[in-house]
């Protein structure tokens with residue numbers, strides 16, 4: 001098998017899995033866990049010295065960073081469709097990708113841990129409320145960007161949408177009534193057949209995750 005995606009679907013591996021499904025690729029999914037029993041085990045540190053998930057091997061080519069992976073796969077297999085075929089379209093895809101990582105990734109992650117994923121008694125309301133404040137203004141920016149067209153770059157779904165929607169996918173559980181364009185777009189993206197397949201893997205992994213692993217996620221990532 002030429003493409004291998006490493007990382008249990010509960011992690012940012014979800015992003016790579018969604019892209020692989022959009023592209024209709026044949027791939028092998030190795031659902032390894034975070035930490036010493038998984039990504040930080042010597043055999044995997046040899047492939048990705050960061051000890052984090054996800055990473056891929058594509059015909060022996062190794063790549064880490066979830067959104068570098070989605071951009072790479074889209075460009076390799078779908079230039080002119082999922083990956084913009086123009087210089088400026090490409091730049092916009094990079095813009096939204098960097099934006100998602102810098103503006104909203106951490107906030108949504110903290111919110112979801114302290115609103116949904118940690119056992120109720122261990123959730124920190126102050127962290128949850130602070131995370132909501134952190135994402136409020138970038139969410140307004142995203143909402144405004146979606147006011148006049150269905151997708152970030154215009155009429156068609158591209159890697160820009162996948163990257164941003166994948167990063168904020170756990171925000172579906174938030175009250176998004178203040179940002180209706182964002183809310184409708186997020187549902188539109190997550191209802192795509194490829195997204196649903198990747199989400200099914202993610203939900204299964206979420207449901208099978210014991211509380212001690214969720215605690216470890218919060219601790220390892222200082223969330």
Ligand SMILES: N[C@@H](CCC(=O)N[C@@H](CS)C(=O)NCC(=O)O)C(=O)O
Nearest residue numbers: 011012034035052053054065066220
């Ligand atoms: N910026 C990286 C972040 C990777 C990351 O932090 N992955 C998490 C799982 S979603 C992880 O492996 N955490 C466990 C650890 O740091 O040991 C990416 O987008 O791939």
